[in-house]
Amino acid sequence: MKDLIVVLEDEEDLLELLEYRLGCEGFDVIGCVKTSSAKKILLEEDVALLLVDRNLRGEEGADFVKKIRKEGYQTPVIYLTARDAREDKIAGFESGGDDYITKPFDFDELLMRLKAIIRRHKGHLEASIYKYKNLSLDFQNHSASIDDTTIALTPLETKILAIFLKNTGRCLSREYLLEEIWHSDGELKSINVAIKRLRKKLDKSDEEKYIKTIRGEGYLFA
Template sequence: MSKSIKILLAEDEPSLGQIVKESLETRNFEVFHAIDGEQAYEFYQDKNPTVLVLDVMMPKKDGFTLAKEIRQENKHIPIIFLTAKSQTKDVVEGFEHGGNDYLKKPFSMEELIVRIHALLNRVELKTDVENISIGNYTFNHTKQTLSINEDSALLTHKEAELLLHLTQKKNEILDRTFILKKLWGHDDFFNARSMDVFISKLRKKLKKDENVQIINVRGYGYKLIC
């Protein structure tokens, strides 16, 4: 890992923040530790980080708000949320605000580092893909838009990545375990529930073309039919 990999760590708990910072630095990451959301945004603008690791509950500006603001400027920078919250709705909210991954406290440093590496590898995932046809829809992964006729819907980062994988396996089965590990990090029940929510959201956004469906292939995964 090169020293050019810069981590913006936003964590208001001083002892935890210092431990995480020092642990990442021993792996040759360059780490900028912010103690609140406003300082984190300043670091984001000044330091040009490669990955964001954001605590959800922070003073001045919480992690969800910070991520939403950054996503308006940068749709592709990897974002990992750190939080003690663990309900499905909290995870979904994190992804809707632009998060790529969600790590529950307490966590191991090894798990955080594995997830950082996984996100860095995924950054290369077709960020230059332009218009993709899905029936009468046009999907633009880069802009995160889904358009039909004169209507255009803006997708969340997680919705766009999930739909991209579905389009790559159009009319074929997208393996459930594969996509859970690829986009959620683990194929456990908790993450599977979260993915089901996003599948439902995509189905609603694709309902204007009756020839387009996302079907559940029980025991295997999902299939985008068009």
């Protein structure tokens, strides 16, 4: 499975070049010009590294990184930016950046740095396994298993299932789930859609087995 790199860059020529060059190096690459697009990818995909410009449309790059760090995302971040003042570099690292590269840059050096950071980050990850009855969740590998059947999950589905497994037997309101998952940066209908997809993977029949809907209150994992 290829590592996924998300490139946040509003200079379209450079964005296309990075997508092409990183793709040639064996990475899956998604380019974004807006932080909102990158945030959506973080929710749905297993991102190995974020390559972030400081000068973005609508939101400064370091502000975006600071925000996702507060929300619990530990995805490695390399700033790739023309802002080369000492105070800019300090602000980049203080916001949660793992490295800071200024433009113009050498692609081979960028490649070596991002490979080293991805390798180091993977080495620090510890597998988190949650178990309940005949179901287990491998948080790191985004998969669940029921008896001997393995089920692939998206990062978003993994996060939702982990919350349920930590709160078995407790009815969780949609508002609670919204706050835990999106930190209120979302809509209640997003919860309904996400849980419907997760339930379809876990409960192969129409009968509710793991995730039960409690009308007017929320969801119960039992």
